[in-house]
Amino acid sequence: MADKSEKQSENIVGAWFVDSNCIxxxxxxxTAPNNFTQQKEKGYSYVYKQPVNDDELAQCREAMESCPVEAIGNDG
Ligand code: SF4
Structure with a gap:
């Protein structure tokens, strides 16, 4: 389970986030290109836009379930 105390600083404010375990x-x-992007210099992902409709929510849920290190969280 992702740890909200370990959120990457680039995550946009809101429920969904990536923590420091991202590989x-x-x-x-x-899976969710509208919501996740890459911090290229440091080599990890972060949430740049919170999901705003059912399609984006479904994609974010799928990404969370598919993340191999459980680095995606939703504390909303
Ligand atoms: S799926 Fe998980 S480990 Fe992979 S880039 Fe996204 S947050 Fe990082």
Whole structure:
């Protein structure tokens, strides 16, 4: 389970976030490209836009379930 006390600083404010366990595998960016992007210099993902409709929510949930290190959280 993702740890909200370990959120990457780039995450936009809101329920969904990526924590410091991210290994930059690309799954969330492929699954939910409207919401996740890459911090290229440091090599991890973060949430740049919170989901605003059912499609984006479904994609974020799928990304969370698919993340190999459980680095995606939703504390909303
Ligand atoms: S799926 Fe998980 S480990 Fe992979 S880039 Fe996204 S947050 Fe990081």
């Amino acid at each position: 930059d595998c690309d799954v969330c960016r492929e």
